[in-house]
Amino acid sequence: MKLVHGMLVYGMLPAVYGSTTHATLPRASQPLPMKSDQDLYKQLRDLPKEQLWTQEVARFDAASPRERMEGVALIRAVGMIFSRFGTDEEKEAVRAWLITLLKDPQEKIRRYALAALPKIGAGAEAEMEMLSLLKEGAQEREKKHLGRALEKVGGVATLAVIEESGGALPGITELKVKAAVSRRENPGAVKMEALLPLEDGMRIFLRCRKGLEGFVLEEAEEVLSSDVFDIERMEPGCVTLRPKKPFSLAMLYKLRCFATVGFSLGTVDAGPSAQSDIQKSRWVESLARCIGSTYARSIMLAGTEGAARYRLEFAGLGHQRGMVRQVIDRAYELSPEILNDSRQSLWSVDVIPVAGGGSGGGSAAYRKSMASVELRPRLYPDPRLAYRQDDIAAASHPPLAACMVRLAEVGKGASPEGREVQEVIWDPFCGSGLELIESALRGGVDTAYGTDLDDKAIEVARANFAAARLEQTNGIFTVCDFRDARREAEIAAGSISLMISNPPLGRRVRIPDMKGLFADFYTAAARALRIGGRLVFVNPLRTGPEDPSLKLEFQKTVDLGGFNCRLEMYRKVVPHEKAKQSLTRHQKGPLASNTQGKPREKGQPDPAWWSRVGKSVKGGRGKPRPE
Numbered sequence: 001m002k003l004v005h006g007m008l009v010y011g012m013l014p015a016v017y018g019s020t021t022h023a024t025l026p027r028a029s030q031p032l033p034m035k036s037d038q039d040l041y042k043q044l045r046d047l048p049k050e051q052l053w054t055q056e057v058a059r060f061d062a063a064s065p066r067e068r069m070e071g072v073a074l075i076r077a078v079g080m081i082f083s084r085f086g087t088d089e090e091k092e093a094v095r096a097w098l099i100t101l102l103k104d105p106q107e108k109i110r111r112y113a114l115a116a117l118p119k120i121g122a123g124a125e126a127e128m129e130m131l132s133l134l135k136e137g138a139q140e141r142e143k144k145h146l147g148r149a150l151e152k153v154g155g156v157a158t159l160a161v162i163e164e165s166g167g168a169l170p171g172i173t174e175l176k177v178k179a180a181v182s183r184r185e186n187p188g189a190v191k192m193e194a195l196l197p198l199e200d201g202m203r204i205f206l207r208c209r210k211g212l213e214g215f216v217l218e219e220a221e222e223v224l225s226s227d228v229f230d231i232e233r234m235e236p237g238c239v240t241l242r243p244k245k246p247f248s249l250a251m252l253y254k255l256r257c258f259a260t261v262g263f264s265l266g267t268v269d270a271g272p273s274a275q276s277d278i279q280k281s282r283w284v285e286s287l288a289r290c291i292g293s294t295y296a297r298s299i300m301l302a303g304t305e306g307a308a309r310y311r312l313e314f315a316g317l318g319h320q321r322g323m324v325r326q327v328i329d330r331a332y333e334l335s336p337e338i339l340n341d342s343r344q345s346l347w348s349v350d351v352i353p354v355a356g357g358g359s360g361g362g363s364a365a366y367r368k369s370m371a372s373v374e375l376r377p378r379l380y381p382d383p384r385l386a387y388r389q390d391d392i393a394a395a396s397h398p399p400l401a402a403c404m405v406r407l408a409e410v411g412k413g414a415s416p417e418g419r420e421v422q423e424v425i426w427d428p429f430c431g432s433g434l435e436l437i438e439s440a441l442r443g444g445v446d447t448a449y450g451t452d453l454d455d456k457a458i459e460v461a462r463a464n465f466a467a468a469r470l471e472q473t474n475g476i477f478t479v480c481d482f483r484d485a486r487r488e489a490e491i492a493a494g495s496i497s498l499m500i501s502n503p504p505l506g507r508r509v510r511i512p513d514m515k516g517l518f519a520d521f522y523t524a525a526a527r528a529l530r531i532g533g534r535l536v537f538v539n540p541l542r543t544g545p546e547d548p549s550l551k552l553e554f555q556k557t558v559d560l561g562g563f564n565c566r567l568e569m570y571r572k573v574v575p576h577e578k579a580k581q582s583l584t585r586h587q588k589g590p591l592a593s594n595t596q597g598k599p600r601e602k603g604q605p606d607p608a609w610w611s612r613v614g615k616s617v618k619g620g621r622g623k624p625r626p627e
């Protein structure tokens with residue numbers, strides 16, 4: 001079959017493809033040998049949908065059985081084009097056409113219709129037609145395709161037929177249909193307050209961006225009960241906990257600095273695709289056993305309201321598509337209460353390579369080839385960010401904002417007694433306001449100023465701030481360039497106790513002169529901060545302030561999702577006191593000067609904390625050291 005002057009001609013394909021959208025018409029006089037269905041499909045999908053429907057479908061319907069077999073790719077093209085671009089009415093007409101094709105005597109035509117129907121949105125009529133094909137004794141190959149289509153469109157009627165027929169369709173079809181039915185009837189929820197059972201060797205992984213683990217550790221030590229959790233280890237991007245008693249997700253979600261939490265299900269080989277069939281099937285079995293384990297089942301069942309549905313995700317290991325079906329099929333055999341479902345699932349089983357020091361135990365070489373299998377609740381939206389009404393494209397990574405707030409020790413202040421102070425804070429590039437809100441949530445913030453050039457961002461920041469119900473804090477948001485904040489937002493010199501910001505990093509927000517912007521930023525900080533005030537921000541450049549009143553106290557390289565920046569803290573000092581302060585800090589640890597030589601009081605951070613979360617910067621000119 002070929003397209004000549006935009007029409008299908010059976011038995012040959014055009015030398016040059018032509019359609020009403022393409023100026024070049026085919027040379028009908030040069031018939032070519034028959035090409036594959038795929039070639040024809042590629043040509044047909046470029047035709048205007050009206051032409052596909054009124055000319056090609058009409059010709060297909062009138063063609064002989066042999067010609068229809070040659071032009072079977074039309075079914076796929078019609079399914080694809082109308083599912084994407086068809087109106088509801090057109091989709092209805094296409095659906096009805098595809099259902100008639102399910103009765104075609106030729107298996108290949110029925111198979112193409114089966115594949116196209118789920119895309120266009122098959123309803124109950126299509127499902128019944130598929131089920132009657134099954135009952136009429138479809139052959140193995142067709143059964144397989146029926147199974148795949150019913151996985152996508154099947155409902156209770158399909159489940160009833162599966163039950164009656166006892167194995168007429170593969171287990172994976174039953175699993176997928178069950179998952180879809182339960183998703184539709186009751187999407188369910190993760191139970192935050194439910195106590196999750198323990199098992200010997202269980203570990204909890206608090207995962208974060210590399211460089212932030214010290215903050216996660218420090219927060220875990222401060223917030224989690226040591227009766228319930230032991231903190232076992234810290235490594236780049238992960239803090240591992242060992243639960244000692246049943247615990248709830250609500251306990252863990254009091255922490256704001258981690259990004260995701262996962263429960264250890266075991267380890268598997270990290271590189272199955274490069275291996276032999278035997279190794280692949282062992283890999284399938286070992287991963288399925290992690291998912292289908294009693295332990296995974298008991299956590300998911302205890303922690304889910306409704307059916308426990310999970311999806312499988314491979315971090316940095318490709319999709320492993322070929323083996324995913326085998327894994328989920330086998331896991332279903334082992335644990336039929338747990339359903340695999342890639343849509344709106346409440347849990348994820350993550351397969352994460354543990355190269356470079358993972359959580360799998362054993363030697364470094366062994367760990368390099370291993371992947372950790374972890375069960376993770378999928379909480380969208382993140383319950384810690386309930387205040388987030390809206391977002392902006394360049395918004396901060398929320399756990400980074402929480403880590404910055406910990407670094408700034410918001411609410412604790414630098415007074416000798418460590419008592420709460422009333423902070424006045426300013427984020428010059430506030431965007432949607434995450435740093436300001438995360439600061440104010442810690443308490444002790446009197447006023448939060450946010451400035452941003454973008455009026456939409458300020459609107460979002462105001463809405464988020466209002467939703468956070470921070471009654472103790474006065475939020476003042478102004479659309480302006482940060483250089484004009486003195487005039488536009490009335491930020492007086494020496495009035496700010498903390499400047500905290502995730503500035504434009506030159507990636508999502510393009511800035512023509514980054515060095516100039518940062519030079520102005522330091523000038524603004526030196527002016528606005530009061531003595532003892534802090535500047536906490538993410539620095540994408542390797543430059544620091546010229547102004548000697550800004551003294552670098554902390555610097556740590558942090559992965560911001562594929563690129564590194566430095567998280568830094570400067571303190572505003574009286575320039576001539578700088579040498580004296582540096583000496584004190586150098587001798588006694590960076591926080592020692594806060595206590596002015598007195599023993600650490602209850603509630604004061606342990607000076608050792610400093611060395612864990614980042615490196616303090618020794619005396620000198622207060623400029624960041626190159627890393």
Ligand SMILES: C[S@@+](CC[C@H](N)C(=O)[O-])C[C@H]1O[C@@H](n2cnc3c(N)ncnc32)[C@H](O)[C@@H]1O
Pocket residue numbers: 392394395396428429430431432433434435451452453454457480481482483501502503504505509
């Ligand atoms: C990385 S985003 C800040 C994200 C923010 N922390 C949040 O959570 O949404 C940087 C912001 O700086 C703003 N910006 C860029 N240049 C600016 C300038 N000269 N003055 C004020 N704001 C500016 C951009 O509009 C953008 O919203």
